[in-house]
Amino acid sequence: MNVAVAKTGSGRAVSDLFASAEGRLPGSPDVIAVRREAFETYERLGLPHRRIEEWKYTDLRALVGEVLPLAAAPDATALKRAAEAVKAHAIAGARKLVLVDGVFAAELSDVKALAAEVSFKTLRVTLDKDAGLLKTASTDAVVALNAALATDGVVLSIADGTQLSAPVQIIHVATAASASAVTRSQVRIGKGARATIIESFVAAGAAAYQVNDAVIVSIGDDADVAFVRLMDDAPDAVNITSQFVTVGANAKLNFFNMTSGAAVSRLQGFITLAGESSELSVNGVNLLKKTEHGDTTLVVDHAVPNCVSREIFRAVIDDRAHSVFQGRIIVRPDAQKTDGKMMTRALLLSDEAEADNKPELEIFADDVSCGHGATAGALDESLLFYLKARGLPEKQAQALLIQAFVGEAIEQIADDTLREHVIGIAERWLERRS
Amino acid sequence: MALLEVKDLKVRVEEREILHGLTLTVNEGEVHAIMGPNGSGKSTLSHVIAGKPGYEVTDGEILFRGEDLLEMSPDERAAKGVFLAFQYPVEIPGVTTMNFLRTALNAQRKARGESELMVPDFLKKVREVSKSLNIPQDMLKRGVNVGFSGGEKKRNEVLQMALFEPSLCILDEMDSGLDIDALRIAADGVNALRSPGRAMVVITHYQRLLNYIVPDVVHVMSRGRVVKSGGKELALELEASGYAQFEDAA
Ligand SMILES: Nc1ncnc2c1ncn2[C@@H]1O[C@H](COP(=O)(O)OP(=O)(O)OP(=O)(O)O)[C@@H](O)[C@H]1O
Numbered sequence: 222m223n224v225a226v227a228k229t230g231s232g233r234a235v236s237d238l239f240a241s242a243e244g245r246l247p248g249s250p251d252v253i254a255v256r257r258e259a260f261e262t263y264e265r266l267g268l269p270h271r272r273i274e275e276w277k278y279t280d281l282r283a284l285v286g287e288v289l290p291l292a293a294a295p296d297a298t299a300l301k302r303a304a305e306a307v308k309a310h311a312i313a314g315a316r317k318l319v320l321v322d323g324v325f326a327a328e329l330s331d332v333k334a335l336a337a338e339v340s341f342k343t344l345r346v347t348l349d350k351d352a353g354l355l356k357t358a359s360t361d362a363v364v365a366l367n368a369a370l371a372t373d374g375v376v377l378s379i380a381d382g383t384q385l386s387a388p389v390q391i392i393h394v395a396t397a398a399s400a401s402a403v404t405r406s407q408v409r410i411g412k413g414a415r416a417t418i419i420e421s422f423v424a425a426g427a428a429a430y431q432v433n434d435a436v437i438v439s440i441g442d443d444a445d446v447a448f449v450r451l452m453d454d455a456p457d458a459v460n461i462t463s464q465f466v467t468v469g470a471n472a473k474l475n476f477f478n479m480t481s482g483a484a485v486s487r488l489q490g491f492i493t494l495a496g497e498s499s500e501l502s503v504n505g506v507n508l509l510k511k512t513e514h515g516d517t518t519l520v521v522d523h524a525v526p527n528c529v530s531r532e533i534f535r536a537v538i539d540d541r542a543h544s545v546f547q548g549r550i551i552v553r554p555d556a557q558k559t560d561g562k563m564m565t566r567a568l569l570l571s572d573e574a575e576a577d578n579k580p581e582l583e584i585f586a587d588d589v590s591c592g593h594g595a596t597a598g599a600l601d602e603s604l605l606f607y608l609k610a611r612g613l614p615e616k617q618a619q620a621l622l623i624q625a626f627v628g629e630a631i632e633q634i635a636d637d638t639l640r641e642h643v644i645g646i647a648e649r650w651l652e653r654r655s
Numbered sequence: 656m657a658l659l660e661v662k663d664l665k666v667r668v669e670e671r672e673i674l675h676g677l678t679l680t681v682n683e684g685e686v687h688a689i690m691g692p693n694g695s696g697k698s699t700l701s702h703v704i705a706g707k708p709g710y711e712v713t714d715g716e717i718l719f720r721g722e723d724l725l726e727m728s729p730d731e732r733a734a735k736g737v738f739l740a741f742q743y744p745v746e747i748p749g750v751t752t753m754n755f756l757r758t759a760l761n762a763q764r765k766a767r768g769e770s771e772l773m774v775p776d777f778l779k780k781v782r783e784v785s786k787s788l789n790i791p792q793d794m795l796k797r798g799v800n801v802g803f804s805g806g807e808k809k810r811n812e813v814l815q816m817a818l819f820e821p822s823l824c825i826l827d828e829m830d831s832g833l834d835i836d837a838l839r840i841a842a843d844g845v846n847a848l849r850s851p852g853r854a855m856v857v858i859t860h861y862q863r864l865l866n867y868i869v870p871d872v873v874h875v876m877s878r879g880r881v882v883k884s885g886g887k888e889l890a891l892e893l894e895a896s897g898y899a900q901f902e903d904a905a
Pocket residue numbers: 668669673691692693694695696697698699700709742
């Protein structure tokens with residue numbers, strides 16, 4: 222497939238999409254001009270496909286085909302449905318910021334409680350003045366599409382030294398079927414601040430929808446941050462999330478992703494260690510079944526010396542599902558004394574389950590310690606038999622071993638309530654299996 | 656009715672016949688010892704009784720209280736009261752011993768239509784049993800058998816036996832890898848479980864274990880068959896003369 226074909230294929234549909242979306246897109250004329258440019262970039266590139274190296278295993282043209290029109294702004298009925306879903310997926314004690322079908326819903330959010338510790342605006346308001354948030358260094362077509370069509374998002378700023386007393390949970394709720402929700406958010410965490418930010422994706426009865434989310438995170442020097450994404454979208458949904466994270470000096474970032482929903486999904490995380498002596502812990506779990514396709518692509522860029530990064534990724538793949546893990550560690554010429562390790566394991570629960578694993582080390586400094594390891598295999602029969610011989614039925618024995626398998630990644634989450642919440646999502650996934 | 660009846664059992668592993676028509680009857684309350692040279696099929700027999708996959712039963716039957724054991728899945732057998740203390744217990748990282756014990760006990764109870772044991776009752780029971788077996792509490796917080804010494808693994812098997820209260824206990828070389836003190840503790844644990852309603856099959860190479868766990872019947876296995884049965888004095892005889900005479904017989 223060449224570019225010209227792409228244009229006459231999915232390209233034209235998007236053209237119409239942009240024209241019809243324009244009335245719903247917030248921003249001054251300047252902002253709209255930036256959007257139009259981003260849209261033209263997208264139109265030129267079309268949806269990523271397998272000949273784009275970074276998307277080799279996740280051919281969106283084949284898997285998704287077309288981008289759906291933007292969802293209408295939620296009405297009262299939609300908000301009511303969303304409220305139920307929020308209740309079901311809220312993390313105890315967390316302060317919620319809710320986006321319904323790509324639009325911020327103040328009535329479902331804890332804006333007041335948040336205000337004491339965090340400065341908060343919607344993307345919509347921010348774009349009245351400034352198009353800056355729509356710009357990233359990324360050349361990715363889905364990121365360009367996001368800039369063109371983002372309807373809303375949250376813009377958070379946590380001042381230097383602030384110790385958040387409760388986690389912030391951004392909840393994306395889908396109520397509109399066969400439509401797109403396009404959101405973009407920004408989280409700035411000041412020097413020496415301490416914060417836990419969670420982004421959840423859930424459905425409120427909607428089916429066959431598409432999510433395109435982008436998040437830009439900056440973490441100041443000496444900050445201590447947990448950043449967690451929990452994607453539990455509807456089984457026939459599409460979720461493409463792009464995260465751009467910059468970490469300052471002497472900071473700690475504990476990053477976690479769990480993919481337990483959506484027919485087609487990709488999390489692409491680009492984390493740059495831009496200040497010395499920082500510690501990065503990146504952990505992820507894919508739980509996939511049926512014909513689901515889940516892609517976790519992580520690029521950790523050691524731009525400066527003396528940082529440590531650890532990545533633990535676990536994929537559990539049932540039926541004919543397909544899990545992709547691409548982990549790249551870049552060590553720039555200056556980044557001496559980098560210590561970067563990556564370990565990925567895939568558990569194949571059926572003969573037709575598929576796992577692609579592509580670790581890449583791009584090392585340009587000489588005094589570093591980097592490595593990666595990968596395994597893929599079925600559940601250990603001897604362990605299964607031991608559990609069964611002690612009275613556990615097959616599915617329960619499997620569930621216990623699967624929990625242990627993903628537990629290695631989940632236990633990296635420090636906050637007890639949050640960790641239990643994540644374990645709960647895994648347990649529900651396992652229950653749905655049996 | 657006998658508790659366990661193995662009748663003329665023939666078993667193949669990967670096209671090779673390992674058990675060539677083995678017969679064994681165990682009644683409630685009895686302790687049987689099985690001795691025999693390496694490779695004679697003792698572990699194979701115990702695995703087939705527990706339901707381990709990979710074994711093909713080509714002939715014969717195994718009845719447990721008159722029911723066809725071979726028709727049952729391993730977890731059904733466990734819930735019915737069949738327990739195998741493994742010669743080589745596996746390590747299960749990421750599953751704490753405590754969680755495993757509780758999940759297993761409750762799974763068995765559920766299969767028998769009994770209610771789940773309440774957490775405080777469960778904890779009390781585990782504490783009692785582990786104390787009598789000299790198993791420290793913090794060992795129970797570790798992954799099942801992970802980083803346990805050989806002796807600790809065997810004691811963990813006896814702990815499970817005490818907790819699950821099975822009616823048939825098969826102990827496959829419980830004494831291997833145990834030092835003398837550990838052997839006495841484990842054997843005391845086993846003896847404490849002797850009861851009129853419970854039978855034990857003790858597989859061992861050493862007469863020494865049988866000084867602690869005194870059997871009612873001793874069987875000699877050779878080349879996939881029981882070739883001789885007798886009282887506890889048979890074990891002493893074997894200790895003195897070895898298996899050579901039976902190798903010829905088999
Ligand atoms: N999975 C297998 N594949 C092939 N051969 C097997 C397998 N399992 C057992 N055997 C063979 O079956 C025979 C009996 O083995 P088994 O482990 O039952 O002996 P055993 O009496 O328990 O010996 P030991 O005293 O050494 O524990 C051996 O020759 C062994 O090699």
